[in-house]
Amino acid sequence: MEWWVIVGIIVLIAILLTVGIPFNLVKGSGQVVMKLTIGVLFLFFFNLFGASFGLHIPINAFTALMVGLLGLPGIACLTAAHVFIL
Template identity: 55%
Template sequence: MSPIVVIGIISSLIVFLLVAGTPFKPVRIVGQVVMKVMIGALFLFFLNAFGGQFGIHVPINLATSSISGILGIPGVIGLTVIQTYILV
């Protein structure tokens, strides 16, 4: 799949979740968690796209996407440090 298609799908899902919303609290919480995981995957995608020039690669899976989505930029930096210095 092309990176443009992946970014387009993720962006449209994020916009849909932001605009549509839902009146049911449990569904809203699940939607927020899913949105954060997708944003985390997007963070990691950009890290891998731009960090590939420097030999930085963090795999994109549910665990790493959740960490980077919940913790944000510090989570991405932490995953990069772990991948670069501890797991190598």
């Protein structure tokens, strides 16, 4: 590695040790990861049961985040888009 990358990492570690990690950043990123995981699980079970009706919603970051944030209305919106548009 270049010397300036190593110096930058050392400076960043020193700043984080001195100031500390902002709690809101950790809390916010944890909530996003939790909602993304819930969205993936909802989509997995929807695809599992929707296969008998010919419905399939691909599991990717956009659809998982949409379902994680919106919940069941998010699944309904994605299903409507799949049925009527695609």
